[in-house]
Amino acid sequence: MKLMIDDAVWGYKEIFSGFGEITTLPGRLITRESLLDCEILIVRSRTKVNKQLLDGTKVRFVGSTVAGLDHVDENYLKENAISFVSAQGCNANAVAEYVxxxxxxxxxxxxxxxxxxxxxxxxxxxxxxxxxxxxxxxxxxxxxxxxxxxxxxxxxxxxxxxxxxxxxxxxxxxxxxxxxxxxxxxxxxxxxxxxxxxxxxxxxxxxxxxxxxxxxxxxxxxxxxxxxxxxxxxxxxxxxxxxxxxxxxxAGHSIDAKFMGSFMIYKELCSFNKAPINNEIESLINPxxxxxxxxxxxxxxxxxxxxxxxxxxxxxxxxxxxxxxxxxxxxxxxxxxxxxxxxxxx
The missing domain is CATH 3.40.50.720 (NAD(P)-binding Rossmann-like Domain)
Structure with a gap:
């Protein structure tokens, strides 16, 4: 299985390498051509996930490790049977602390x-x-x-x-x-x-x-x-x-929030692949x-x-x-x- 991951996703190597071969790019540089042989796409907010990006690719799972949704065309994903999950609430405490x-x-x-x-x-x-x-x-x-x-x-x-x-x-x-x-x-x-x-x-x-x-x-x-x-x-x-x-x-860029964004998508990808969760991943943050x-x-x-x-x-x-x-x-x-x-x- 091949995964494309925004290189700003926290801990992508430690968290997602067990699923297959990982390619990383800055979020703004992820293109349709770069996804042609990928089945899994994991992004942050800088990648516009829509028909233009995914049409004709093998992508069947999209995970967004941030809380916002305005960069994702959820209707397109649903209409094309592409599983989508996001990390709603992952940075909520960080933003509240900022304020x-x-x-x-x-x-x-x-x-x-x-x-x-x-x-x-x-x-x-x-x-x-x-x-x-x-x-x-x-x-x-x-x-x-x-x-x-x-x-x-x-x-x-x-x-x-x-x-x-x-x-x-x-x-x-x-x-x-x-x-x-x-x-x-x-x-x-x-x-x-x-x-x-x-x-x-x-x-x-x-x-x-x-x-x-x-x-x-x-x-x-x-x-x-x-x-x-x-x-x-x-x-x-x-x-x-x-x-x-x-x-x-x-405001939401704490280490805790970034980890939680990755971890939430990790758990959903385990469910998608019917794979067991590695409980050691939850303890990656221990300052x-x-x-x-x-x-x-x-x-x-x-x-x-x-x-x-x-x-x-x-x-x-x-x-x-x-x-x-x-x-x-x-x-x-x-x-x-x-x-x-x-x-x-x-």
């Missing part, structure tokens, strides 16, 4: 108490629910907007979009969709950008295109945090210059526990990982893709002993 780190730094630099702020969370799925849990531990009042969950669970814990957008801090965690009952493309756009307060903090760590960047760049806010951009890697220079953090789509002796949330989180380094790296925007591909090692908070009690994951 909490941003908030702790903003509170420190602007001298405000997080427990006095409201946080509008737009999209309360894998990421949003974890962020809500962590924010509540810090005493932050959350305003949750998720029309799909509200329809299924009732209105008690949810607010409408307009109310969530009126929060002191507004953060987006929806998938990027263009159709259906609740499309998210330009969810924050000409119809409602006026609801964002001038002293609000606005965050996009979900997908580019959820916020209309042509309006965002003209809108006065206290601060902007941007990890996801409309035209990656060709990012909006005005928004970049005016952002507190402008990072190259790395030495490190002690953090700081006495504040701000100093503790920055000692674990400073996202300002990622912001600094993107000041040369031509490094967007290269920095993502060679991202520094970053472990999630669970691997650290801390003096200051930090929010633990859901």
């Amino acid at each position: 909490i780190s941003a908030l702790s730094n903003l509170a420190n630099d602007h001298n405000f108490d997080l427990s006095t702020k409201t946080l509008g969370i737009i999209g309360v799925g894998n990421v949003g629910s974890r962020l809500d849990f962590k924010a509540n531990q810090l005493g932050i009042t959350t305003l949750l907007n998720d029309p799909i969950r509200e329809a299924n669970e009732g209105k008690n814990k949810f607010v409408d979009l307009d109310e969530a957008l009126s929060a002191d801090i507004v953060t987006f965690h929806t998938p990027l969709t263009f159709s259906g009952a609740h499309p998210s493309h330009n969810l924050l756009g000409s119809q409602n950008f006026n609801l964002i307060k001038e002293d609000a903090i606005l965050i996009n760590a979900a997908r580019g295109g959820i916020i209309d960047e042509s309006l965002w760049e003209k809108t006065k806010t206290k601060e902007n945090i941007i990890d996801c951009w409309e035209n990656e890697p060709n990012i909006n220079p005005r928004l970049q210059r005016n952002s507190y953090w402008a990072t190259p789509h790395i 030495e526990i490190r002690a953090i002796n700081e006495s504040s949330l701000h100093d503790t989180l920055n000692s674990i990982y400073s996202f300002f380094d990622d912001h600094e790296a993107l000041k040369d925007s031509s490094k967007f893709e290269d920095y993502r591909r060679h991202y520094p090692e970053r472990y999630e908070w669970k691997h650290f002993h801390t003096n200051f009690i930090i929010p633990h994951k859901l």
